[in-house]
Amino acid sequence: MAERLKLVDLRRQYGPLREEILAALDTVLTEMNLNLGPNTRGFEQEWAEFCGTKHAKGVDNGTDALQLAMYAYGITAGDEVITPVNTFVAVVEAILAVGATPVFVDINPDTYNMDIEQTRAAITDRTRMIVPVHLYGMAADMDPILALAKPKGIIVLEDCSQAQGAQYKGKRVGGIGDAAAFSLYYTKNLGGFGEAGIFTTNDDAIALKVDMMRQHGANPATRYKHEILGFNSRLDEMQAAILRIKFRHLEEYNAKRRHWAARYTELLGDAVVTPKRFPGYEEVNYVYVIRTPNRHEVKAKLLEADIETGIHYPIPLHLLPVTEHLGYKAGQFPISEQYAQQILSLPLFPELTDGEVERVADAVKSAVRDLAPAR
Template identity: 40%
Template sequence: MSENLEPVPFLDLAGVNGALREEYERAFSGVLDHGKFIGGPEVAAFEAEFADYCSAREAIGVGNGTDALELILAGLGIGPGDEVIVPANTFIATAEAVCYVGARPRFVDVLPDTLLLDPDAADAAVNKNTAAIIGVHLFGQMVDVDRVGAVAAKHGVAFVEDAAQAHGARFAGQRAGSVGVAAGFSFYPGKNLGALGDAGAVVTQDAELAGKIRRLADHGRSADSRFHHDLRGRNSRMDSVIAGALSAKLRGLDAANAGRVRAWEQYVAQLPAGATPVARHPKAEAVYHLGVVQVENREQVCKTLTEAGIGWGLHYPVPCHLDAAYGDFRESLPVAEAAAERILSLPMSPTLDSAQVARVCNVLRDATRGAPA
């Protein structure tokens, strides 16, 4: 690596959070003053703000994004004997949540251009045991909610949004979190709306479902008394400090997402022929949680990026249905399997500047020279 070239981090968390240091410190000080470290006033405030941001009626702060999905399924009464349709190209947490409520994940293939859930594959996979379809809004782009929602309505099954990578994304003007029966969000630090630790939220238009999920997440406590438990719940609650910091970051989320969009547009304009960007649906307003391309000879490309001081990631090199823990749910899903060998995530942050994008593309050009377009 040339000495005069600065490294390009995969994700600039220090830069993203550094500008909010004073607001974070005020939030922490406020919690220290009142001493309500779990479920304090900051949590209720963030829940109201995030529900409004998502154009939803209710938001429930929980421990993490995986819990959010599991609590949605449990709240819907999904469990043993049920099947839930899940795209094979997703983080393992989506399938994990299905298994933890006792249901069976039915993996289906994805579309070759966006690598998101194929609505026709979901339609074909529905059977008498199907209870829900989880549409995973991956890489910062929502699934085709018009078509997936129509499939769910046709069969009378729940449409659940996995919005862990789509804070602020839209499809046909509809915000992620506002379309399905409920949506699970993750606030893992690297997300577009990342917390100072682990956290998540359930967002829904259904007040009754929200009430049930809130109780399930708080040990199944009765709505009338904290000493009685009428549901078999669990502990998945948001910390007050986390909520206060999330409120501070939420105020700048749209501007941060706009920075990601600018970076991606610069990538697309400069990427070499050997690096094919994942497509965006014409109705989608993506927020580019990840900047994903497909390349040949990925191992060599990654080696070249590393030698040049450029960060990279793989999301995801093993489709869920081929992972060892889920071998009993194995299917033949050729699109997801082919993409898993080619996908590569490039540096992506709201702070990414044009010179950094140009440098990444120049290194990619050298790394992919001679590869098929």
């Protein structure tokens, strides 16, 4: 029997990097410079240069990056923040945590990112921020979003948690809007060995606020003089050491993800709905998401074949219990609701082999054939 194929197999990535990572961690623990130490500062500089921004501030996780950004921009009760309904719950947690109101929009049926016309219709005189999510590793369509936001003074905060290194019309995500939040969770294209996140911006004042808030509200130049409400959300020095090593391989990893995604698309043909590619976008394929009307049955058959899969995401944000008080109802966002019943993420990570990709594709096509109605 074939070995179980994981959705993400991080052991394969760790192996070649093991000695370098252990040496870096030993240096951190020997020097014991643990509070925003040289690896954190070095990674911040390297990440800012990569994204084309003046500032990058390492924080504890991607959710904190979103929340601190909202606090820094003064988002508060009475403000509305527009975001797509098909994404992870973290963006809603951040909006609700600062006291603002999430305003949801449906997704474009081809890109799976936020629908531009619905975004336009959702803007009111209370809209303070738009949070486009670069979902599944593909950038949102940023030009029309910025065109909607800028004349009205609306802040655009990119959620880049699934798109480290993705490009939109030659620009890397994280340096297109007013600011950006990245999760560096361990399953991401660039991830630590646990929790990590980073915030980017070109705005000096906003960068200073985030820097202060991640350190209990104290100005870095005047420790223990706490000037604003703050939190404890610094990037851990050991995580930063790991991230710097893995970061040197990010573009190689992303290229391999694109290769395997293209191979899946070639092999699967029209057996299922596969992701589309668009000119001007360089995606990084955080996940490879197919659609099939028999999602649960296909998932079960793949598991029988020792192939793990995922669902990103099974419940649109407006139908979660945590957002029930907002008053949204089933049927308001039909594309996201339909897709939530159909989407299935196949194994995808840089270290896959062609034989494994063929195995997955064959298993998907076999499952679809078995489930097809008799004629």
